[in-house]
Amino acid sequence: MLFRSKKRTEDPGAGEASGLFLFDQVPDALWAERVLKSAGYEYALVAPPHHLRAGCDLAVAIPRVEHVGAERLLRDAGVPVRGWVDDPGSAAQPTELVTTVDFGGHLMVRAGNMKITVDKDTLVIVNTSGGGCPDIPYLNIELVGKRLDEVPRPKTLGYTLCGLMLDRAYEEACALLGVQPA
Structure with a gap:
């Protein structure tokens, strides 16, 4: 097969529902990634579905069960989060990067x-x-x-x-x- 999409083994929630943190600025998404990584969270840096993009083409996906703790961690670290998408079933899947x-x-x-x-x-x-x-x-x-x-x-x-x-x-x-x- 000439074209292949890489299946990431570290994607959050293999078989588990996930949600997305959305950001207005690329540096904010990268900051969130560093904060979540240092705290040991399971996450993936992804491109959000097109209808959810607003200035930043990056989002952070995490298992939905981790949402509250991760949101508190990001807030305490001062990371500006634009929003959270909790229902991936009604949203398009994040784009494979x-x-x-x-x-x-x-x-x-x-x-x-x-x-x-x-x-x-x-x-x-x-x-x-x-x-x-x-x-x-x-x-x-x-x-x-x-x-x-x-x-x-x-x-x-x-x-x-x-x-x-x-x-x-x-x-x-x-x-x-x-x-x-x-």
Whole structure:
């Protein structure tokens, strides 16, 4: 199969109902992710269904039974949450962030709108593309033509949602090619 969607084993609530925390700003979603991770919560950073997007294309999914405690934790940490969607049955499913395409000698990994393409034999990054954020040209210069196992993580170089999504693609490419991320 040429196109494949990665099934994330760490997604919250495998077989359990989940809900979404929604945010107005990308940094708020990333802040929530860090707070929940440090407290040991089971979570997934996802793209919310299109009809729920309002400025930020990231949401945090957690099991519904964890909602109250996680909301209290985020509030106490000062994370601004726009809202909570408790009924995924009436909402569209969160969009899968990571997909892959195997072109034989090259592997392309897409996360959100960002893509990274790697030569599978040499591990050289041959292309990055997507997004419209201002740090994309810089990320491209820093990554293309260099080995996957020798470059810094895109999230350490970029400052936007595009940089974060490129980091997700980088992380998945590393996992699929047996490379330890930087």
